[in-house]
Amino acid sequence: MATTAEHVETWPTAGFRHEALLYTGDDGFIDATLPWLRDAVTAQEPTLVVVSAARIARLREELGGAAAERVTFADMAEVGINPARIIPAWREFVDAHGGRGRRLRGIGEPIWAQRSPDELVECQRHEALLNLAFAGAEDFWLLCPYDVEALEPDVIDKAHHSHPVVVADGGSHESATYDDLPAVVAPFDLALPDPPPGADELPFVSGTLAVLRQLVKLRADGAGFPAARTGDLVLAVNEVATNSIRHGGGGGVLRVWQAADALVCEVTDAGRIADPLAGRQRPASGQSGGHGLWLCNQICDLVQLRTFATGSVVRLHTRRGP
Numbered sequence: 071m072a073t074t075a076e077h078v079e080t081w082p083t084a085g086f087r088h089e090a091l092l093y094t095g096d097d098g099f100i101d102a103t104l105p106w107l108r109d110a111v112t113a114q115e116p117t118l119v120v121v122s123a124a125r126i127a128r129l130r131e132e133l134g135g136a137a138a139e140r141v142t143f144a145d146m147a148e149v150g151i152n153p154a155r156i157i158p159a160w161r162e163f164v165d166a167h168g169g170r171g172r173r174l175r176g177i178g179e180p181i182w183a184q185r186s187p188d189e190l191v192e193c194q195r196h197e198a199l200l201n202l203a204f205a206g207a208e209d210f211w212l213l214c215p216y217d218v219e220a221l222e223p224d225v226i227d228k229a230h231h232s233h234p235v236v237v238a239d240g241g242s243h244e245s246a247t248y249d250d251l252p253a254v255v256a257p258f259d260l261a262l263p264d265p266p267p268g269a270d271e272l273p274f275v276s277g278t279l280a281v282l283r284q285l286v287k288l289r290a291d292g293a294g295f296p297a298a299r300t301g302d303l304v305l306a307v308n309e310v311a312t313n314s315i316r317h318g319g320g321g322g323v324l325r326v327w328q329a330a331d332a333l334v335c336e337v338t339d340a341g342r343i344a345d346p347l348a349g350r351q352r353p354a355s356g357q358s359g360g361h362g363l364w365l366c367n368q369i370c371d372l373v374q375l376r377t378f379a380t381g382s383v384v385r386l387h388t389r390r391g392p
Contacts, residue, residue, distance in 0.1 A: 086204040087211040089242065090233035092226065094219045099125065102237070103177060104132050106213065110175045111140045116167040117175040118142045120149050120159065121215070122182070150180045153189065153196040154367040157203045157350045164210055173209040183220040188372060188387065190225070191260065197232040198254050203347060205251065213237070255346050257377040262385060265336060269327035276315045282324055283308055286335060289326045290388075293333050299391050302369045307335045309362035310384045314339035318382065332371060332387040340381040349373060 093102045107129065110117040119129065123145045130138040142163075150156040160176060167174055180193045197214060204210055216229050230236055230245045270289065274282045286307045290300040307324065314322035318339030325336045349363030363384070367373050372387035 084209055086201070086207040087235070088201055088204075088233055089211075089213050089235040089237050090229040090245075091213050091215045092218050092229075092236065092238040093215055094217065096125075096128070098219075099215060099217070100128060100132060103129070103213070103215065106175075107133060107141060107177075108137065111137045113173070114140075115173050115175050116142075116163075117177075118144065118160075118163045119177045120144045120146045120156070121177060121179045122146060125179070146179055150178075150193075152367055152371055152373065153180055153192045154350050154373055156180055156196055157199065157347070158352055160200070160212070161203070161351070164204070164207060168208055168210070173211060174207075176210070176212045177215065178212060179215045181216065181221065181225065183217070188374065192372060192374060194225075194228050194232065195258065197229070198249060199346060199350065201232070201234070202251055202254050203350070257342070258346065259376060259378050262374060262376060262383060265325050265334075266327050269325045272324045272326075273321065274311055274314075274324055275321035279308060279311060279315075282311055285324065285326060289328075290333060293328060293390060295333070295388075295390050299388075303333070303335070303386075303388050306366045306369045306386055306388075307337065309365055310337045310386070313362050314341065317341045329387065332389045334385060334387050336383060336385040338381060338383050343375055343377045343382045343384075348375060 091102055093099050107117065107119070111133070117140070119126065119141055121129075126143045126145065129141075130143070133141065144159070149159050156178065160178070163176065164174060180196060181190065185193060200212065204212075214229070214233065216226055218226055227247075230247045231249045234245055234248045235242055236245050270285060272282060272285055283304050286304045287300055290303050295303065311322065311324065314337055318341030322337050322339030325338075327334050348360070349367045351360070351364070353360045353364055363373070363375070366384070366386055370386045370388045374383070374385040374387075376383040
């Protein structure tokens with residue numbers, strides 16, 4: 071069912087309202103989002119916009135001083151360089167401003183043309199998981215822009231699968247291909263590219279974690295990592311391997327290799343990652359589990375989780391840093 075732009079408010083406003091906004095170019099982005107933001111300011115609805123620094127500057131200028139001050143802005147290149155960090159940022163916003171009888175609004179653009187293929191897949195996974203993470207939100211309207219001029223057609227098609235409503239050409243309509251929550255919570259088993267020939271490979275059990283840590287340190291040092299960055303990566307891999315020992319059959323296999331722009335450490339084991347939001351929810355105070363993957367997402371630039379019939383894979387991508 072299509073609607074005209076002035077009838078967009080006929081869509082239900084209670085609960086989590088997740089829309090893909092299809093636009094063309096920089097001017098198309100401004101034309102589509104500026105009236106929406108002005109409505110939010112007029113209604114005094116708390117609003118967070120997480121887009122590129124260039125887009126933030128343009129929106130601030132177009133909104134003007136007083137109106138721009140009513141909107142919170144954050145650079146997606148900082149918040150979402152690892153897409154798994156975006157849901158916690160939205161959660162913090164919702165927890166801080168929700169429960170007061172006011173609708174909350176957000177604009178988040180995690181996908182842009184320069185994303186690597188691995189990052190793109192994880193961004194698309196993030197977009198689908200938003201529907202699960204905020205299924206119980208009282209009144210949160212999140213708009214996710216997609217540049218149809220800069221992005222490949224299959225990326226736009228994927229947006230229809232992760233958003234129940236699509237906004238385009240001044241109107242909005244229900245997505246005919248939206249994947250509902252049962253599809254989102256199913257084990258994520260999209261194949262990963264094979265490690266390259268010559269990748270270091272080390273089977274491990276509880277008594278060999280020191281050897282595992284030493285291998286990661288040697289490879290990070292060899293890649294020119296600063297000492298602090300090396301220590302963080304060793305900690306992250308050790309956390310994943312410890313989870314494998316505790317929950318993945320008593321051990322696993324570590325593989326390490328140098329990619330174009332990152333050192334990649336992969337841990338495979340015989341366990342299963344049951345929680346689709348694993349690593350994307352800040353552990354509560356006093357919580358006994360859930361810290362390992364959360365820590366990995368805070369340290370690493372990209373974390374890929376997969377669960378297959380044979381077990382699970384955790385692949386950590388880490389750059390040297392500045």
